[in-house]
Amino acid sequence: MPPPPPSPKLPSGASKGPPLNHIGLPQTEYRGGKSTLCAGCGHDAITAAITRALWENAANPYRIAKMSGIGCSSKTTAYFLSKSWGFNAVHGRMPSVTTGAMLANHTLNAVGISGDGDSASIGIGQLVHVIRRNLPMTYVVNNNGVYGLTKGQFSATADRGSKSKKGELNEFEPIDLCGLALELGCTFVARGYSADRKQLIPILRAAMHHRGTAIVDVLSPCVTFNNHAGSTKSYDWGKSNEEPLHEVGYVNPWDLDEVDYEAGSGIEVTLPDGGVLHLAKLGSDHDPRDLEGAKDLLSQAKAKHKFLTGILYIDEHRPNLIEGLRMCDEPVGTLPQSVLRPGREALEAVMESFR
């Protein structure tokens, strides 16, 4: 068994008070406003995991862009990291707004939060296209199989044969967001469970350091509309059917010396920040760089009604959109006029071309 992920260390000298992360901040500095969701909503657990992941990563709180669409899930960007900018966009269109923000300032770290209605129905086009472009961002789907905010209609991720609270049967095939992402060539595909915090936090930490688009599809039970018997998005169902692929650990670059994973204890992937993602073997031998293997695993799990969690796939080499466009290092939003506006000769040359 590998050692558990290291807990952030206290800077020398600080002996009292709450633990501080690598940049000297306590976890409370990553908190947001008070949640207004129903007590027990899976989304709140995801918010807590994100808060923790940001803290453990010692993320610069001012440089996180919290992006979301519309839904109970999309509200949650207000519930973490008050120090940073949030953008509650329109239903299903978080990816495009995030794309624009990152084109304007790619030194930001985009964390997008969406729901299964937001991403698998109205916004599926934007989901698909942000994946195609490999925009650097973390894309979390708080997946509860229903539209929470509009009071419990089935969403497109609800399993065929599952029942609504009122007892209606869902007749349609579900859209598996991880399967779709793999099909689209997404460079980071993971599935988590809001109640499995131990695994979700390192998945999110790795996702936030991924070079391109990281899709994290998280089962997040809706206690009000989809937590009954007959639902395949309930806490009971999650508990009985979860099958973690591996034990996930993420080690910050400054902690590498401290952590010593046993050789051969798992698969290590170094991410662009220099940190290391460690996947310790559990049930399967799946290498997350094996795309076909990942697809097979998912379809087998579906056949067996198993809820597979972990990092299914990662390609840490594919250039992201910003690199593909060969954008300069500085954010284009704040370039000075001397760079933005071509000179008089430029205009004169264009005028001549029209004579």
Place this chain on the structure above:
Amino acid sequence: MTPNSAAQPDAAAAAPGVVVNDFTLSVATVNGTGSQTANATLIRAIIRMGVPASGKNIFPSNIQGLPTWYLIRVCQDGWIVPRENADVLICLNRETARDDVMKCAPGAWVIYDAPFKLDMLRDDVHYFPVPFATLVRDVAPPKLWKLVTNMLYVGVAAELLGIEMAAIDAALAKAFGSKPKAYEINVKAVQVGRDHARESFTRPADGYRVEQRDLIGDKILLDGNSAVGLGAVMAGVSVVPWYPITPSTSAIEATEAYLEQFRRDADGTATFAVLQAEDELAAIGMVLGAGWAGARAMTATSGPGISLMSEFIGLSYYAEIPAVIINVQRVGPSTGLPTRTMQCDILCCAYNSHGDTKHPLLLPASPGECYEMTMDAFDLAERFQTAIFLLSDVDLGMNNWLSDPFAYPDRPLDRGKVLDAEKLQAIGVKEWGRYKDVDGDGIPWRTLPGVELDGAAYFTRGSGHNEYARYTESSTAYEANVERLLRKFETLRGEVPVPHRDDTDGGSPVGIIAFGTSHWSLVEARDILAKEHGVTFDYLRLRAFPFSDAVEAFVQEHERVYVVEQNRDGQMLALMRHELPQVAAKLRGLRYYDGMPIHARHIMNDVISNERVA
């Protein structure tokens, strides 16, 4: 003998009955045959001779095989809208040939493909049959015949109209300068056309001629979309998400070409991003994201795209995010007439989206204004933190117009009210509210994501927020906010481009208002009215919404005012009546909606019948 010869023939040079430098030439072909270069050669050659000319491409929404017309108005008085009936017709489309001939002006010259046998159709025009299929054999190998046929008609027309070879040659050098082989073949084709015309036809004693003048100077010839692209780049545009749609596509292509030229380093590093989005919804979403994060962002589209952008446009109004939207208007949804012109999105842009929203519209009438107003749009968008529309149309966007060269911008970029860490500390972080009106102009101050200071961040959402950007559903907070937005709109009224007013000597009791491309038909109509009927009208050209105070004053000072526009329902008239209720009763509409630029004589006739001018 022509229905109208407003231009004075040059007495010294021209025989009686000869019309010098004033005619409409129509080239009727099939689209996809590559006639653009030939038509551009004709028009450029005429301009090289110092004579004003402008071109309008009347084309189908199709890639190959449907009828298309290219209309050239040659006019030394500078009028640019083609007349309804062509004076010179080049007839290369068998399918439309009959109609084309029947529609010509009496006395017209009809140059046509000989096998069409059109010369029995009417006897009040002159016929010039040209055996293109035979002539073309001497010029080029078979695979080039289709293309070269076009240059043959250039040669025939040039010879008949007196367009000098040197001028044609200069135009060809411009088109084929970098391809010596192509240049040579095209010169040869023109020459063969000329020779044929000289040997086979005698030029009628009456008719049309192009004669050297000196009316061009350093003018440029370009389309409005290129001017938009240039304006955007001179305004420092940095993020350009878009989705292809005729007639706006070429505005983006121009923007991208200039960005590539001026904003990419030798090592390939770019200080911009042009991105083809998956649809217009995504394009405007990206514009908002970029505007929110501090970049100058623009998209270009047409009516159908505007419909898809609606929700985001409302969000830009309430979340107060800069955005520049170029709308090159076209006719109708779906398979409307996407390549025909109309001023038809005025209401749909002015009041776009749901809830209480209003958006500024800039209304260019020329490429020069496309350039200037696109730059204005970026300054206004950032200063007022809202979406700004530039309403162009097919005619302005895609046709070639003569223009004075553009001036280098004389103002620095106005990046609006943005607080960095230093400024924020100076006013006190606690004092600052994202949606607070501290200056009394309705415009709040914003921060950009990434400022490393506690309290600099804020949360962006739709209309449910208070002055400090905190979530609220309070009625008073909502009301206060929409009223501030209205104050902001009032401030804007004084900042948008002012109307141009042109009064007649001594003034007239009746006034006319027009805007955008209708202007060109209107000024010609005014000229004809004065010359042929001795009646004059004061004129005001709108250049923006919200309407400056000068607009209301103009209406106030006249008994009646006609609003000329290109749509069926009088959208500008409705907007004016709604926004200027005090003078609403004085406004009348003159509407044109056949998808073609308005003919000056149509406006003239309508004014005459409305005003009972003798």
